[in-house]
Every structure is written in structure tokens, then in C-alpha cells.
Amino acid sequence: MSTTLATIELPIQGMTCASCASRIERRLNKLEGVTATVNYATEKASVGYDADAVVPEELVAAVEAAGYSATLPLAGEAEEPAAEADATRPLRFRLVGSAVLTLPVLLVSMIPALQFNHWQWLALQLATPVVTWAAWPFHRAAWANLEHATATMDTLVSLGVLAAWTWSLYALFLGDAGADGMKMAFTLVPKVGGGTNEIYLETAAVVTTFILAGRYFEARAKRRAGAALKSLLELGTKDVSILDADGAERRVPVEQLQVGERFVVRPGEKIATDGIVEEGFSAVDMSLLTGESVPVEVGSGSEVAGATVNAGGRLVVRATKVGADTALSQIARLVENAQMGKAPVQRLADRIAGVFVPIVIGIAVAALGFWLANGAGATFAFTAAVAVLIIACPCALGLATPTALMVGAGRGAQLGLLIKGPQVLESTRRIDSIVLDKTGTVTTGTMSLVDIVPAEGVDPERALHLVGSLEHASEHPIARAIADAAAARTTLATVDSFRNRDGLGVEGVVDGHAVVAGRPALLQEWGVELPPELDTALREAQAAGRTAIAAAWDGGVRVVLVVADTVKPTSAAAVAELRRLGLRPVLLTGDNEHTARVVAAEVGIEDVIAEVLPADKAAVVSRLQDEGHVVAMVGDGVNDAPALAQADLGLAIGTGTDIAIEASDLTLVSGNLQAAGDAIRLARRTLRTIKGNLFWAFAYNVAALPLAASGYLNPIIAGAAMAFSSVFVVSNSLRLRRFDVVRNEIP
Numbered sequence: 001m002s003t004t005l006a007t008i009e010l011p012i013q014g015m016t017c018a019s020c021a022s023r024i025e026r027r028l029n030k031l032e033g034v035t036a037t038v039n040y041a042t043e044k045a046s047v048g049y050d051a052d053a054v055v056p057e058e059l060v061a062a063v064e065a066a067g068y069s070a071t072l073p074l075a076g077e078a079e080e081p082a083a084e085a086d087a088t089r090p091l092r093f094r095l096v097g098s099a100v101l102t103l104p105v106l107l108v109s110m111i112p113a114l115q116f117n118h119w120q121w122l123a124l125q126l127a128t129p130v131v132t133w134a135a136w137p138f139h140r141a142a143w144a145n146l147e148h149a150t151a152t153m154d155t156l157v158s159l160g161v162l163a164a165w166t167w168s169l170y171a172l173f174l175g176d177a178g179a180d181g182m183k184m185a186f187t188l189v190p191k192v193g194g195g196t197n198e199i200y201l202e203t204a205a206v207v208t209t210f211i212l213a214g215r216y217f218e219a220r221a222k223r224r225a226g227a228a229l230k231s232l233l234e235l236g237t238k239d240v241s242i243l244d245a246d247g248a249e250r251r252v253p254v255e256q257l258q259v260g261e262r263f264v265v266r267p268g269e270k271i272a273t274d275g276i277v278e279e280g281f282s283a284v285d286m287s288l289l290t291g292e293s294v295p296v297e298v299g300s301g302s303e304v305a306g307a308t309v310n311a312g313g314r315l316v317v318r319a320t321k322v323g324a325d326t327a328l329s330q331i332a333r334l335v336e337n338a339q340m341g342k343a344p345v346q347r348l349a350d351r352i353a354g355v356f357v358p359i360v361i362g363i364a365v366a367a368l369g370f371w372l373a374n375g376a377g378a379t380f381a382f383t384a385a386v387a388v389l390i391i392a393c394p395c396a397l398g399l400a401t402p403t404a405l406m407v408g409a410g411r412g413a414q415l416g417l418l419i420k421g422p423q424v425l426e427s428t429r430r431i432d433s434i435v436l437d438k439t440g441t442v443t444t445g446t447m448s449l450v451d452i453v454p455a456e457g458v459d460p461e462r463a464l465h466l467v468g469s470l471e472h473a474s475e476h477p478i479a480r481a482i483a484d485a486a487a488a489r490t491t492l493a494t495v496d497s498f499r500n501r502d503g504l505g506v507e508g509v510v511d512g513h514a515v516v517a518g519r520p521a522l523l524q525e526w527g528v529e530l531p532p533e534l535d536t537a538l539r540e541a542q543a544a545g546r547t548a549i550a551a552a553w554d555g556g557v558r559v560v561l562v563v564a565d566t567v568k569p570t571s572a573a574a575v576a577e578l579r580r581l582g583l584r585p586v587l588l589t590g591d592n593e594h595t596a597r598v599v600a601a602e603v604g605i606e607d608v609i610a611e612v613l614p615a616d617k618a619a620v621v622s623r624l625q626d627e628g629h630v631v632a633m634v635g636d637g638v639n640d641a642p643a644l645a646q647a648d649l650g651l652a653i654g655t656g657t658d659i660a661i662e663a664s665d666l667t668l669v670s671g672n673l674q675a676a677g678d679a680i681r682l683a684r685r686t687l688r689t690i691k692g693n694l695f696w697a698f699a700y701n702v703a704a705l706p707l708a709a710s711g712y713l714n715p716i717i718a719g720a721a722m723a724f725s726s727v728f729v730v731s732n733s734l735r736l737r738r739f740d741v742v743r744n745e746i747p
Contacts, residue, residue, distance in 0.1 A: 006051040009044050010059060014068040016141055016215075017153035019357055027066040028059060039402050045070065067144045088219050095212040098134035101126045102205040109202035120172055120199060127201040131165045135208040151357040153392075159361070160389035161208055164200035164715065167382055171199045200386070203715045207390055210720045217727045237307070240272035241265075243316060257322055265315040273306040274326045275317040282312030286670070360392040360705070367709040380711050387708035391718035392701060396725040400693035403733040408686030411739050416669035417679040424665040425690070427649040428683035430630045434578055434676070435609075435621060435643070437635035438589035438596065439477055441653055441673060442603055443565040445636070447481035450546065451562035453537040461490060463559040467517050467551045469493040469510045474500055478547060481563045482517075503590050503613035505549065517551035517561075528552045534560045545598030547591055570674045571603045577677035579604075583632070588612060588620060588643075618642035634668075634676050651676050678741045689736060693729045700725045 015021055021040040028036035033050030036059075047059055056072050063070035105123045108114045132139075138161065141154035241249045243262040254272050257263065262278065265271050271284070283295035286308050295311050298304055304317060305327045323329065364385045371381035409419050419425070439445050452460045468486020471479035473495045486492060498508040505518010516526050520538070523530070530538065530550055534557055541548035541562040548562045575585050586607040587600045596610035609620055617635075621643045624631045633640070633647035644650030651666045653673075666683070668675035704721060707713045 005048060007046070007048045008056055008059070009046050009073060010056075010063065010070040011073070012038065012043050012045055012063060012068055012070050014141070014144075015040055015043060016137075019152045020068065023150055023152075024063055024066050024068055027062050031058065031062055034059070040399065042402060042406065065148075067148045067150070088216065091212065091216045091219060094134045094137070095209070095216050098130050098205070098209045098212055101130050101134075102202075102209045105130075105205045106202050120201070123199075123201045124168070124172065127165065127168075127205040130205040130208050131161055134212060135161050138208075138211070151361060153357065155357055156360055156389045156392055157207075157211055159364075160386050160715065161204045163382070163386050163389070164204035164207070168199040168201045168204070200383075200715070203386070206716045206720075207718075210716075211722065214722065214724065214726050217730075237270045237272045255323075257319055259319050259322055262316055262318050265310045265317055267310055267312060267314065269310055271304050271306055271308050271310060271315075271317060273319050274321040275304055275306075275319045277302045277304060277315055278318050279316035280314050282310050282315050285309040285311045356392065356701075360388060363705060363709055364388040367711070371711060376711065383715065384709055384711035386715045387711075387713045387718045388705065390715050391704045391708045391713065391722055396693070396697035396700065396729045399726060399729045399733075400697050401690050403730050404686055404689040404693060404736065407733045407736040408682060408689070408739075411736055412679070412682050415675075415678065415682075415739075415741055417675060417682055418667040418669065419679070419683055419686070420665050420667075424649065425683050425687040427630075427632075427665065428680050429687055431632045431649050431680075432582065432584060433586060433624060433629040434583045434632040434634065435586045435588050435624070435647070436575075436605070436673070437617075437633075437640050437643075438587055438591065438599060439565060440636040441634050442571045442587065442599060443567050445477055445565065447477045447547070447563045447565050449481050449485035449561060450564045451537075451541070453534060453560040453562070455531055455534055455556070455558050458558045460559070463551065464561075465490045465493070466510050466513060466515050466553060467559065467561060470495055470498070470506055470508045470515045470517055470551075473498045473508065474506050477565070478549065478563050479506065482549075482561055513553040515551060515553045518549055520550060523550055523552050523557060526552060528555065528557050530557050530560075537562075542592055542594045545595050545602075547595055567599060567602050568673060570672050574673035574677060575604045577674060578680075581677060581680055583680075584629075586624070588617060590614065618646040621646045632680075634673070636671075651679060675741070682736075682739055685739060686736060689733055693732055696732075697725065697729060 012021075012024060015024070015038075017040070021038040024045065025036055025038040028034055028038070028045065028047060031049070031054055033053045034047060035049070036045055036047045038045045045059075045063070049059065060070045060072060105126045108119050108123060135158070138154045138157040141152065142158035145152050145155055237254050239251055240254045240257050241251050241264040242257065243249055243264055249264055257273055263272055263275075267282070277298050277300055279300065281297075281299040284298050284304055285295050286305070298315070303320075304315075306321075307328045321327070367388055368381050368385035371384055372378065412419050436442050439447075452464060454460045454463050464482075464486045468483050468490070469492045472483040472487070472492050474480075474483075483492070493510050496509040498506065500506055501518065501522055503519075504522040505516065507514075507516045507522075509515070516522060520530060534550060537560045538548045538550060541560070546562050546564045548560050550557050551559050551561065578585050584607065585605045586609060587596055587605045588609050589596045589599075590612055591610055593608070593610040596608045600606070600608045612620055617640060621631050621633055625646075625648070630648045632649040632651060633643050634651045634653065635641075635644055636653035640652075644652060649665050651668060653668055653671050666676075666679045668679060700721070704713070704718070708718055
């Protein structure tokens with residue numbers, strides 16, 4: 001029985017730590033036919049489901065059953081950034097109110113000179129609103145979790161704060177603190193054997209304030225982490241000047257623009273959507289999408305992308321893609337998908353966070369019982385238990401990977417480097433060899449006819465007509481170069497019985513002549529040999545690093561046509577950068593060995609694999625892997641897609657074909673080979689950031705929990721440390737926003 005697979009992204013409300021995300025994920029995955037990933041940093045659930053078995057409303061119900069809320073995505077989500085900004089306001093309001101009330105409580109509790117008769121009762125009046133009103137989000141979430149028989153970070157905070165406050169009430173009303181009128185001075189390390197006169201009002205208030213501060217700064221940092229994607233989505237134009245059939249212009253919202261309609265782009269305006277230039281000549285600033293600062297010259301027939309800026313003359317463009325199909329939307333979708341992913345190491349962290357809270361509560365109870373049983377005194381035992389509850393923070397574990405991915409992927413998008421997901425990051429660290437497709441990657445891929453060498457008695461124009469007409473039916477770059485040259489000088493004829501021989505050439509019937517054009521190996525299949533003068537011309541062209549093909553009809557080889565491709569100006573510097581990254585570059589091409597060697601020498605590559613048929617490129621990558629190499633592949637064409645998929649890391653030139661981009665792990669939007677080194681550096685730096693985040697998150701808990709359980713960590717310090725751990729992880733990730741490209745000169 002077939003199933004109808006669908007995907008949806010659900011915004012989730014109410015998550016406060018990684019264990020919340022873990023529980024929602026488990027609840028969703030219990031539904032039949034559902035595979036879900038919940039990202040705490042982005043506050044979204046990415047859900048794949050069987051549409052025949054589950055409806056989206058059931059997904060929302062499952063989230064609500066776990067104690068949280070979710071909404072189905074609707075049109076008009078462009079208001080999301082404003083909504084997120086509003087979400088921090090109540091948090092900031094509680095933080096400011098809590099800080100104003102907490103400061104006098106802390107000062108009067110810490111400084112004996114400020115203490116006066118019955119100062120404890122003033123402290124109680126100031127601390128109680130902090131514990132009840134300011135800390136209400138923690139208590140509300142803890143109660144909701146209790147109703148679902150679960151526990152989260154809010155449970156720990158709520159228990160710790162209420163325990164400190166309740167103990168203080170006991171000491172004030174039933175113990176010695178209220179009668180004495182003088183509280184023991186603040187100490188970082190409580191004294192073993194202390195009496196019941198110790199109150200913890202300042203602990204309850206300060207811990208609440210610290211954790212609110214941590215949550216507030218964490219929320220702001222998370223918004224900044226996703227700012228790159230939001231700014232990317234906001235790059236597009238709001239309206240467009242559509243050109244009617246009578247030549248009149250009318251300004252309409254860009255949403256009304258349809259495929260096939262023509263629109264005008266004046267100097268300085270953004271291009272409304274993807275299209276083809278029909279009139280005008282200009283330079284287009286592509287930096288918003290590609291990260292490249294040099295404008296690209298465009299004219300009639302040139303493709304342009306939406307959100308790029310017309311830096312020169314007036315253009316008339318016919319829309320080819322609108323809405324979600326545009327390059328900008330596809331880039332944004334790739335970035336968002338990358339940010340939603342989880343690396344294997346993060347899944348381990350999520351599993352730990354899912355069971356972390358119950359373990360912490362168990363440790364707190366054990367610490368309380370241990371110290372009471374060993375005669376340490378109720379104050380010391382209580383201090384240890386509260387410190388354990390407050391110090392534990394699975395939030396940092398949950399934020400370690402997604403925040404780094406959000407920033408890294410967003411920064412990459414700004415620079416024209418698209419990372420498909422977290423699994424790509426590990427591959428960039430391990431690769432030692434990088435295979436570079438020649439045409440369109442190392443070279444411009446724009447071939448042009450530079451010479452025609454006819455056999456004796458053959459008219460060059462007639463030869464160009466026959467071969468150009470035949471090649472017009474092919475999409476190969478060499479074929480296009482010959483066909484374009486022929487079309488400019490003669491009228492092309494219709495081809496019958498056309499046959500494309502991958503990697504060898506083409507065959508067909510033109511004007512009643514059976515014509516074959518391609519490599520000498522293909523001509524040999526036809527039983528014809530190159531005459532000496534044509535063989536010499538072919539060899540000379542190859543010696544010069546050019547590509548030559550021979551064509552035959554009427555039983556003999558009649559002409560050699562020479563085409564040339566030029567090396568991209570940045571390729572030599574790009575190869576040098578790849579070497580600096582510790583990679584061995586390998587040039588892969590279907591061209592002959594000599595031509596390939598000439599190009600390789602020009603850009604500084606020593607290893608060349610030439611005369612490879614398109615179908616065999618993946619086999620070459622596989623062979624290198626069998627030899628023990630971890631291989632990256634850079635390519636741009638349809639015939640590169642299998643090799644890109646086979647490689648441990650596939651990098652697609654963004655100016656290439658959609659299928660190559662789909663098969664790759666990284667996309668270089670600009671088409672500049674130097675971006676390959678930039679993408680690898682960015683991915684490696686993002687991976688290092690993730691591992692650094694996870695190390696500090698784990699190290700923090702490993703070091704802090706035993707210290708708290710031993711009774712030698714004041715709950716106030718514990719609260720500050722817990723808040724700092726999450727802020728540290730997010731702030732560390734934000735350093736990726738400073739990543740920039742390297743543009744070294746050719747060595």
C-alpha cells in the first residue's frame with residue numbers, strides 16, 4: 001500500500017530547555033508514520049508524516065498533550081521577526097522588576113552594616129514578589145510538567161527557589177532568625193553544622209534574577225543567531241513595474257507578478273524575481289546572493305536572479321520563476337533546513353538532556369539525605385540540595401549545536417555558501433583529497449570556436465554548416481560553441497536520426513549526409529581515419545591546451561574544428577587555498593590527457609585524471625575512496641551529479657545545474673572556485689564551535705554537580721553559573737558572524 005509523504009514545520013511555544021524539545025520529539029515520533037525533529041534553538045518542529053494516516057491537527061494535539069503549544073504555519077509569516085521581538089518584552093519586564101526588588105535584599109543580607117532591627121521582614125516583603133511574580137513562568141511550567149508526570153529545567157529552578165523561600169519562612173516564623181533580628185553574614189561556603197537561624201531570601205531572589213537574566217540574554221542571542229536568515233528573506237522587493245502588451249507600465253505588489261510577464265528594472269532598483277533579460281544592457285550586483293562584490297555584466301538573453309541590484313542601465317526582464325521557486329527562496333529553504341538538522345553528537349546530548357532533570361533531582365535528594373545522616377546539620381544539607389537543583393542546566397547542551405548551525409549557515413548564506421545540514425560538517429574535517437571537474441569549475445565552461453581546419457577541397461563554410469547543424473541538437477559545451485558559431489554565419493539545417501554518444505561525440509543526418517563529429521575513437525568506429533594534415537592540426541590544438549574534434553561525412557574525415565575554454569582568473573588562487581587547507585587537488589575531465597595537463601599546470605594541480613566518460617566519474621571517486629582517501633568533489637553539470645553524490649563531500653557550483661546542486665552537500669552560489677575553500681573553512685569552524693560548545697556544556701555539569709552536592713557551592717553562585725553557561729554557548733556561536741572569505745592573490 002502506497003503512502004503519501006508530507007512535511008511540515010510547526011512553531012513550538014513553551015519550550016524552556018533541551019529536555020522540553022526531547023520530550024516533544026518523543027511524543028511526536030510515537031504517532032504512526034511520523035518522523036520528527038524538534039530544535040530548541042529555532043523553536044520549531046520539522047515533521048515528516050504519512051498524510052493518509054495523520055493530519056496536521058493531530059501533530060498539534062500531540063504537542064499540546066506534552067504540555068506545550070504549537071501552531072500550524074499560515075500565510076503571512078513575514079511578521080514572525082516582529083512577533084519574536086515582542087516575545088522578549090515580558091521577559092525583560094520581569095527581569096527589570098526582579099532586579100529592582102532583589103538588589104536591596106542582597107545588600108542588606110550581605111552587609112552587616114546595613115542590617116537593622118527586624119530587617120529580615122523587609123527582605124521577606126521584597127523577596128516574595130520576586131519568588132512568586134518574577135519566577136511565575138518557572139512555577140507555571142513546572143506545574144504543567146508535573147501534570148504530565150515529567151520534569152524539566154523549570155522544575156529544578158522552581159524547586160530550588162521555592163525551597164529557599166520556604167526554608168526562610170520556617171526560619172523566620174519557627175526558628176531563631178526572626179527572634180534574633182540578625183542573620184548570619186553572607187558566606188560563599190556554608191558552615192558545616194550551622195543552626196536553623198540561616199535564611200535564604202537573598203538566594204531565592206538572586207537566583208530568580210540571574211536565571212531570568214540568562215533567559216533574556218539567551219533569547220536575544222538566539223534572535224541574533226537567526227538574523228542572517230531573516231535578512232535573507234527580507235531582501236526581495238515589495239513591488240514591481242509590470243510592462244503591459246501596449247508598452248504601458250503599472251506598479252503592482254510583487255506577489256501579483258506571474259511567470260511569463262515582463263517587468264522593468266531601472267538603475268539602482270532590485271530585480272523583482274528570477275528571469276531572462278529581453279532588452280537592455282547593465283551590470284548587476286549579485287553580492288546579496290553570491291557574496292561576490294564585482295558586478296556581473298548582463299544583456300539580452302542573460303539570466304538574472306531576484307533580489308539582485310541593477311547597477312547600470314534600464315532592463316526589461318521576463319519572469320521565469322516567482323514566489324517559492326526563485327533562487328532566493330530556494331537558498332532560504334536550504335539554509336533553514338540546515339539549521340533544523342541535528343548532528344549525531346547533538347542527538348547524544350539531547351538524549352542526555354531528556355533524562356538529566358530526574359537524575360539531578362535524585363542527586364539533590366541524595367545529597368540532602370547524606371549530609372543529614374552524617375550530622376552536617378540541616379542548613380548545610382539544605383544548602384547542598386538547593387545548589388544541586390540550581391546548578392544543573394541542560395539548556396547549554398541543547399543550544400550547543402543548533403545555535404552554531406543557525407549562525408554558521410546564516411553567515412554562509414550571506415557569503416553565497418550553502419551548507420545543507422550538520423552531517424556535512426564532519427565530512428569537511430575528514431577530507432584529504434578534492435576532485436575538481438575541469439569544465440565550468442576550474443575553467444569558465446564557455447567554449448568558443450577558434451579555428452576551422454578543412455581537408456583539401458572542403459569548403460570551410462559548408463563544413464561549419466553541416467557540423468554546426470548536427471551539434472545544435474546537443475547540449476554539450478563544445479557542441480554549443482560550434483553551433484553558436486555556425487548559427488552566426490549560416491542557416492542551420494534540421495537534423496534527422498540524431499544520436500548522442502556520451503563522451504565520444506554525436507551522429508546524425510544533415511542535408512542527406514550521414515555526419516559524425518567527435519573524438520577520433522568515434523570516427524574509427526565508422527571506419528575512417530584522419531588524413532595526415534588533419535591529424536597534425538588536431539595534435540597541435542591539443543598541444544596548445546585546446547580541444548579539437550574531427551567530423552566525417554561521405555566516407556572520409558572532412559574537417560577539424562578547434563574550440564577553447566579559458567581558465568577562471570581565480571582558479572589558481574583557489575587551488576593554492578585548498579592546498580593550504582591540507583587537501584590534495586585532483587583534476588578530473590573527459591578531455592584528452594594533454595589538454596588536461598596544460599590546464600592543470602596553469603592552476604597548480606599535479607594529479608590529473610583525463611579522458612573519463614561522464615558515467616565513469618562516480619567510479620573514479622569510488623576508486624579514490626577504495627584507496628583510503630576521504631574525497632570531496634566539486635562539479636557543476638548533470639554528468640557530475642553521480643560523482644557529487646558518491647563523494648564524501650559534494651560541492652556544487654551554484655551557476656551549474658539544479659540536479660548537481662541537489663546531489664551536493666555544499667553549494668557555491670557564486671560559481672567562484674575560491675568559494676570551495678571558504679565553504680570548507682566555514683564548515684570546519686562551525687564544527688569546532690559545536691564541539692567547543694558541547695565540551696564546555698558537559699564540563700560545566702561534570703565539574704559543578706559534584707561541587708554542589710559536596711556542599712561547597714553557594715546557591716547564588718550556582719544560579720549565576722547556570723545562567724552564564726547558556727549565555728556562553730550562544731555567545732560563542734555568535735562569533736561565527738565574524739567569519740569572512742579569503743581572497744588571496746595568485747601565488
